[in-house]
Amino acid sequence: MVYMDFINRLNELINEGNSLKATAEDDGYMGFIVVDSSWFKAWQAKSQQCLKELLEEDSYYLKSFNDHVSDVYESHVVNGIKLLESIRDEAQVGRILAKKASKVLEPIDNLGNIFNKFHRVAKQLRSRHSERPTLDITDEYDVQDLLHSIMHLHFDDIRAEEWTPSYAGGGSRVDFILKNEKIVVEVKRSRKSMKAKDLGEQLIIDIQRYKVHPDCKTLLCFVYDPEGYIANPRGIENDLNNKTDNMPVHVFIRPE
Known part of the structure; x- marks a missing residue:
């Protein structure tokens, strides 16, 4: 387990x-x-x-x-x-790790650990020697770029931005596909105008879309919310985690 x-x-x-x-x-x-x-x-x-x-x-x-x-x-x-x-x-939020999981981490656990520590990495990047240029995480693309770099520590085949099948009249891009692991990672960056209800509705649409993606057996949604715009993040996670019959869904809204 x-x-x-x-x-x-x-x-x-x-x-x-x-x-x-x-x-x-x-x-x-x-x-x-x-x-x-x-x-x-x-x-x-x-x-x-x-x-x-x-x-x-x-x-x-x-x-x-x-x-x-x-x-x-x-x-x-x-x-x-x-x-x-x-x-x-x-x-x-990463403060307890099951003792068996700590010995041999599965791909989902490695990703969860990355999401839990992402904010710490982002803050560290701001403190560079002699005030050298750094990466400020200001939008969703910045989150994707930094996350992509960190994921290479654990995964070799990371495919970015492939089109998903159409759902409700439109298609969208997948942020990352781990082809060997059959995992899709969806990335979002919170903003002041994004309410908890809006985020929940977006994730529900994403879940329905990815259910028919041939390379998605598990969906992980990482929402980076450094300003704390999302009210009751644990409630959203608990509402959406594993809400499908044949595709496990895990939502991470970080930092705590």
């Missing part, structure tokens, strides 16, 4: 936890609010197994889950959901 599998599994456990929470009722005896006992035990076991597989044994999150999600009370389910959401959110 590697990075994106980690995120997907956490989302499944969070959703299951929310469904479990909906079973809460008064126990009719001591006045405690409890959830379905057999369901809770199954969810607890799956969550613990997931975290044991993916986190270090001394992880604060693993210890917290074991300590605070130990009984059938509704409050314990709420604690578990919050912990799983925190782990997912930390992982999405």
